[in-house]
Amino acid sequence: MSWIERRKTRTVWVGSVPIGSSHPVVVQSMTNTFTEDVDTTVAQIKELERVGCEVVRVAVPSVKAAEALPEIKRRISIPLIADVHFDHKLALLAIENGADCVRINPGNIGEWWKVKEIAKLAAERGISIRVGVNSGSIPKEVLRRYGAPTPEALAETALDYAKRFEDIGFTNLKFSLKGSEVKTTVIANKLFAKKTDYPIHIGITEAGTFISGAVKSAVGMGILLYEGIGDTVRVSLSTHPKEEVKIAYKILSALELRKRGVEVISCPTCGRCLVDVETLAEEVERRLEHIEVPLKIAVMGCAVNGPGEASFADVGIAGAGDYFILFVKGKVIDKLSQEEALERLVKEAERVAEERKAQEDGLYRGAETSP
Numbered sequence: 001m002s003w004i005e006r007r008k009t010r011t012v013w014v015g016s017v018p019i020g021s022s023h024p025v026v027v028q029s030m031t032n033t034f035t036e037d038v039d040t041t042v043a044q045i046k047e048l049e050r051v052g053c054e055v056v057r058v059a060v061p062s063v064k065a066a067e068a069l070p071e072i073k074r075r076i077s078i079p080l081i082a083d084v085h086f087d088h089k090l091a092l093l094a095i096e097n098g099a100d101c102v103r104i105n106p107g108n109i110g111e112w113w114k115v116k117e118i119a120k121l122a123a124e125r126g127i128s129i130r131v132g133v134n135s136g137s138i139p140k141e142v143l144r145r146y147g148a149p150t151p152e153a154l155a156e157t158a159l160d161y162a163k164r165f166e167d168i169g170f171t172n173l174k175f176s177l178k179g180s181e182v183k184t185t186v187i188a189n190k191l192f193a194k195k196t197d198y199p200i201h202i203g204i205t206e207a208g209t210f211i212s213g214a215v216k217s218a219v220g221m222g223i224l225l226y227e228g229i230g231d232t233v234r235v236s237l238s239t240h241p242k243e244e245v246k247i248a249y250k251i252l253s254a255l256e257l258r259k260r261g262v263e264v265i266s267c268p269t270c271g272r273c274l275v276d277v278e279t280l281a282e283e284v285e286r287r288l289e290h291i292e293v294p295l296k297i298a299v300m301g302c303a304v305n306g307p308g309e310a311s312f313a314d315v316g317i318a319g320a321g322d323y324f325i326l327f328v329k330g331k332v333i334d335k336l337s338q339e340e341a342l343e344r345l346v347k348e349a350e351r352v353a354e355e356r357k358a359q360e361d362g363l364y365r366g367a368e369t370s371p
């Protein structure tokens with residue numbers, strides 16, 4: 001039983017992935033390649049899949065990009081969302097070309113009949129629409145009334161779109177309300193969440209470079225998730241999108257909403273430290289990013305306190321002068337030279353991960369066959 005009570009929502013599907021409160025919070029990201037460059041886009045999506053991205057969004061700013069969708073879809077394993085701005089014909093083409101969902105911002109699509117056409121085709125193809133509302137696309141009349149893109153203006157705009165979609169009988173929707181500040185995003189989402197049961201995609205838009213973006217996202221998304229709001233997440237960073245996925249899992253893991261992959265616990269170091277903890281910890285994280293089952297790996301600066309401080313880790317190493325000790329669940333099992341420490345730790349972690357995966361698969365099969 002989670003310590004967080006998620007807001008109850010309906011379920012909306014993006015391809016084979018369900019999104020809503022009866023399902024785990026879904027991690028998504030967006031490619032930063034030219035979509036029409038299929039090889040490069042597919043390669044990046046594969047990298048994202050490898051670190052746990054469950055749904056991917058690609059920009060569709062041109063006919064060429066929309067025409068690339070079928071081939072991209074054919075070569076990837078996760079659902080594909082087409083991100084379309086301004087031109088409703090591109091959204092229609094993206095749907096015809098097999099997008100599992102389209103992300104539109106009705107504020108920049110233009111007249112409502114164009115949005116209606118998108119909804120009509122989405123309904124025919126049985127796909128969902130993500131309605132995005134952000135500070136830059138609030139209708140003029142709403143903006144005039146509020147005087148600025150306030151959280152209230154964002155929430156009112158999103159609620160108005162929900163009503164207009166409902167009036168035309170389309171409810172296969174999820175929403176996102178994003179500002180580049182934590183405060184605007186948090187308040188807007190809370191206001192919207194109170195009044196609907198649509199799943200919400202959360203994130204801080206244009207969050208920034210690696211460190212500031214990660215912190216801003218963790219704070220903003222952390223507040224919302226703690227309040228039970230957020231059914232799918234995207235961390236937006238000005239860096240490789242793979243980092244977005246990794247940070248999203250770290251945020252979800254810190255809140256105990258999702259557990260995936262390796263969590264490296266490394267000590268902050270102190271005057272007893274005998275090894276380069278920072279470089280080692282980064283290398284361990286990089287080498288083990290393919291592991292899917294939750295695993296805690298410790299990299300500790302000294303053997304005096306290291307294994308004790310990290311006794312909850314599944315596997316760990318601690319510096320001990322010119323050698324390392326290898327420990328499993330706090331128990332020392334070997335003594336390693338500087339040269340062999342990293343390789344042996346990686347091997348041991350992979351072994352434990354395989355065992356855990358086999359156990360999980362066994363449990364799953366057992367559950368499937370039990371009466």
Ligand code: SF4
Nearest residue numbers: 267270273301302306
């Ligand atoms: S593990 Fe050792 S080096 Fe690292 S902080 Fe603790 S006492 Fe210091």
